[in-house]
Amino acid sequence: MLKGRAHKFGDGISTDHIIPGRYAHLRSNLPELAKHVLEDADVNFAKKVKHGDFVVGGLNFGLGSSREHAPLVIKMAGVSAVLARSVARIFFRNAINLGLPVLICDTDKINDGDELEVDLAGGKVRNVTTGAELSFGRIPAVMLKILNEGGLIPYIQKHGEFKL
Amino acid sequence: MPKTLAEKILSEKSGTDAHAGDIVIAKVDLAFVQDTTGPLTVRQFQAAGLSLADPGRTILFIDHAAPSPNANLSNDHIFLRDFARASGGVLSEAGDGICHQIVAEAYARPGDVIVGADSHTVTAGGLGAFATGMGSSDVAVAFGLGRTWLRVPETFRIEVSGAFQAGVSAKDLILHLIGLIGADGATYKALEFGGEAVARMSLSGRFTIANMAVEAGAKAGLFPADAATKEYLKAEGRAGDYRELAPDKGASYEKQIKIDAGKLEPTVSKPHTVDNTALAKELKGTKIDQVVIGTCTNGRLEDLEVAAGILRGKQRKESVRLIVAPASRRVLTEAIARGYIQAFIEAGGLILPPGCGPCLGLHQGALGDGEACLSTANRNFKGRMGNPNGFIYLGSPATAAATALTGEITDPREVL
Numbered sequence: 001m002l003k004g005r006a007h008k009f010g011d012g013i014s015t016d017h018i019i020p021g022r023y024a025h026l027r028s029n030l031p032e033l034a035k036h037v038l039e040d041a042d043v044n045f046a047k048k049v050k051h052g053d054f055v056v057g058g059l060n061f062g063l064g065s066s067r068e069h070a071p072l073v074i075k076m077a078g079v080s081a082v083l084a085r086s087v088a089r090i091f092f093r094n095a096i097n098l099g100l101p102v103l104i105c106d107t108d109k110i111n112d113g114d115e116l117e118v119d120l121a122g123g124k125v126r127n128v129t130t131g132a133e134l135s136f137g138r139i140p141a142v143m144l145k146i147l148n149e150g151g152l153i154p155y156i157q158k159h160g161e162f163k164l
Numbered sequence: 165m166p167k168t169l170a171e172k173i174l175s176e177k178s179g180t181d182a183h184a185g186d187i188v189i190a191k192v193d194l195a196f197v198q199d200t201t202g203p204l205t206v207r208q209f210q211a212a213g214l215s216l217a218d219p220g221r222t223i224l225f226i227d228h229a230a231p232s233p234n235a236n237l238s239n240d241h242i243f244l245r246d247f248a249r250a251s252g253g254v255l256s257e258a259g260d261g262i263c264h265q266i267v268a269e270a271y272a273r274p275g276d277v278i279v280g281a282d283s284h285t286v287t288a289g290g291l292g293a294f295a296t297g298m299g300s301s302d303v304a305v306a307f308g309l310g311r312t313w314l315r316v317p318e319t320f321r322i323e324v325s326g327a328f329q330a331g332v333s334a335k336d337l338i339l340h341l342i343g344l345i346g347a348d349g350a351t352y353k354a355l356e357f358g359g360e361a362v363a364r365m366s367l368s369g370r371f372t373i374a375n376m377a378v379e380a381g382a383k384a385g386l387f388p389a390d391a392a393t394k395e396y397l398k399a400e401g402r403a404g405d406y407r408e409l410a411p412d413k414g415a416s417y418e419k420q421i422k423i424d425a426g427k428l429e430p431t432v433s434k435p436h437t438v439d440n441t442a443l444a445k446e447l448k449g450t451k452i453d454q455v456v457i458g459t460c461t462n463g464r465l466e467d468l469e470v471a472a473g474i475l476r477g478k479q480r481k482e483s484v485r486l487i488v489a490p491a492s493r494r495v496l497t498e499a500i501a502r503g504y505i506q507a508f509i510e511a512g513g514l515i516l517p518p519g520c521g522p523c524l525g526l527h528q529g530a531l532g533d534g535e536a537c538l539s540t541a542n543r544n545f546k547g548r549m550g551n552p553n554g555f556i557y558l559g560s561p562a563t564a565a566a567t568a569l570t571g572e573i574t575d576p577r578e579v580l
Contacts (some may be wrong), residue, residue, distance in 0.1 A: 022525045025236035064283065
């Protein structure tokens with residue numbers, strides 16, 4: 001069971017909001033890069049986020065660039081999962097490849113600061129603050145296999161090959 | 165069962181009878197990274213303990229920060245050069261050009277599966293390759309295995325009839341389409357283009373459209389390989405890479421969208437989303453501080469030809485900066501030979517080296533607070549051009565050139 005606070009963002013949070021291109025010179029210095037996580041969406045996010053918290057988006061979360069640094073800095077901030085109404089394709093795949101769960105659910109029922117409990121195996125989100133129960137769509141089987149190994153690189157280290 | 169272009173290519177490359185919704189493991193014909201995604205890719209590749217499956221078809225491009233503006237990025241470049249040397253991968257050096265342009269010129273073949281650690285990898289769909297952007301881990305594994313897993317996408321068929329009016333081009337078509345279906349309108353889908361306007365369209369225009377498929381969320385933007393593709397490959401000295409490729413008659417499409425090219429007008433995306441479109445004429449009076457002509461979307465010879473045609477013998481408005489960045493060394497060389505570069509310089513423009521230029525906010529034209537830019541690029545997200553307090557409008561090369569003359573967003577038909 002994952003427990004933490006929700007940090008709520010709106011629709012269309014792009015990878016430029018998550019980690020702007022102007023910090024590309026820090027991409028080989030991840031601790032420095034991570035200080036700018038979600039800076040263009042909420043300049044105080046890096047200071048507010050606590051280990052185990054959730055990033056909660058609206059529609060089309062993570063659109064834009066293929067930079068894997070976007071889910072990487074979210075993961076480095078200690079975020080345990082990203083919840084969104086819908087998510088962009090490349091971001092989804094990148095997050096799973098890094099072992100960061102992305103859960104598609106009705107995030108309109110989550111407010112900034114709400115306490116959440118996420119049951120990954122059961123597919124449920126409980127909003128402790130409001131009492132609402134949400135279910136999230138199943139992660140596709142192939143991605144679940146990768147997620148369960150902790151990401152794509154550990155998966156390949158173990159299996160040496162795609163075993164779908 | 166009849167197949168879409170995506171189903172056809174992914175069936176062939178996976179050795180299965182693949183249809184939309186299937187998960188396949190496909191052979192990768194070309195895998196590449198650029199200098200902002202490459203170092204992480206190489207580290208993931210090394211962590212996985214892999215070696216290159218096909219060094220000659222593994223490319224490391226230095227294009228995003230080319231030449232490097234600071235020591236950190238210079239060190240990333242060293243890292244990529246060292247990896248290329250040690251692994252046998254191919255290095256494309258600063259000044260050679262933008263990855264997607266060089267992939268189009270020199271590598272992509274109809275029917276290929278191409279993965280790149282850059283979202284605009286979709287560009288190569290313009291010549292009938294199933295090309296898609298992925299993150300560093302996925303490309304690292306493709307480097308090593310020469311294969312990747314893909315969900316075969318459902319396809320939206322975009323049927324384009326008619327002919328463009330003067331001053332209207334492929335860029336206006338794709339901006340119009342994204343405005344129509346939204347920035348997530350085609351998430352996980354393939355966009356497949358066809359119809360009489362497409363049959364007549366140059367490869368340059370096809371690349372512009374395929375390039376922006378990802379701005380509607382699509383996994384690929386696909387064009388048939390036809391007579392125009394054959395001509396293009398021949399002109400690039402790659403006649404042998406041509407093969408005809410078309411979707412089967414009766415293929416199953418999730419959606420069909422019909423567009424009459426003759427009814428399109430110069431179109432612009434307003435800040436801060438690509439689907440926030442309006443007609444250029446509706447934005448008359450919007451002051452612009454900087455015009456950018458270039459990028460993987462519109463930095464090709466045909467784009468520069470259109471812009472130079474509008475600017476030749478005239479002067480940019482004093483209040484607007486005019487930045488031109490050819491997409492590759494080949495484009496630059498030919499643009500010099502044809503006098504386009506001379507026209508830009510005489511019009512008060514400045515020329516950047518071939519590369520991504522100011523598009524992603526790294527260098528070479530970052531916006532100041534409150535400044536507005538009209539760019540021929542593909543993204544206008546908040547913060548994209550180096551400053552969250554900047555405003556980016558997207559338009560065609562003709563709209564950009566017309567805007568450089570007036571200092572405000574201008575329908576190019578006013579100056580033709």
